[in-house]
Amino acid sequence: MxxxxxxxxxxxxxxxxxxxxxxxxxxxxxxxxxxxxxxxxxxxxxxxxxxxxxxxxxxxxxxxxxxxxxxxxxxxxxxxxxxxxxxxxxPPNELSAYVFTYKLRANAKVKLKVKSLADGQTVFPKELGNKTGVFEVVVPANKLASGDYQVELTGYDLASNSPVYQSVRFFHPAKPL
Known part of the structure; x- marks a missing residue:
């Protein structure tokens, strides 16, 4: 592997x-x-x-x-x-997408957004609806400029109305694989 x-x-x-x-x-x-x-x-x-x-x-x-x-x-x-x-x-010949894997313990209504840290613009918004357990979100990479990005998963637990929030930052390189 x-x-x-x-x-x-x-x-x-x-x-x-x-x-x-x-x-x-x-x-x-x-x-x-x-x-x-x-x-x-x-x-x-x-x-x-x-x-x-x-x-x-x-x-x-x-x-x-x-x-x-x-x-x-x-x-x-x-x-x-x-x-x-x-x-x-x-390895693959090109980087066409990022796959972010999440695991939620309870049923929640969530959405995901990817924003460029250079200008704060959202480059990938995605309403995900109701999710529970393990799920993946595919984010196309071929249109991202080289730079730093932030991925935010936000929403709320459907039973308790508690907020759901996870955030990570990553660098997308311009270099080929």
Whole structure:
């Protein structure tokens, strides 16, 4: 299995690979590797000892690359991430979309927006409706200019009316994969 991500600047990296919907409890963390700023970085790990016996597919897993020191498992969502491409043999030829995976514990009405931090303009608004459990949101990347973006998931819990809010920032590179 391989995860590839662009590291804009020299900063601590915390890479975690895990199941999107925790059924077999696969979790890879404590990755120790040197990372190169201003480049796409790749982390590879074998699948024979754990992933194959658990019969997990690449689509069952997600990778989170936090741009900070590794926090405890119970910490809040990271402020800055580096979106990762997860693949088995060859990386894709181009970056056409970002897929953001969320997990909500209760049924909530939510929406997502991606805004450019350069000018504050929303570049991708999406009404998601009622969601619960694990769900994904696909954000087209081919029309994004190189720069910093913020992704915000907002809404409210349908049972308690409590607010739902998650936010991350990421850098979209102009460099080809």
């Amino acid at each position: 391989q995860a590839r991500f662009y590291l804009q600047e020299n900063t601590p990296v915390c890479l975690v690979a895990r199941e999107k919907d925790n059924r077999k409890f696969y979790w890879l963390d404590q990755v120790q590797q040197s990372w190169q700023p201003g480049e796409f970085n790749t982390f590879s790990w074998p699948t024979a000892t754990v992933i194959k016996p658990l019969q997990l597919k690449v689509t069952d897993l997600g990778v989170l690359v936090r741009l900070q020191d590794c926090p405890s498992v119970d910490s809040a969502a990271p402020d800055r991430i580096a979106p990762a491409i997860l693949y088995q043999n060859q």
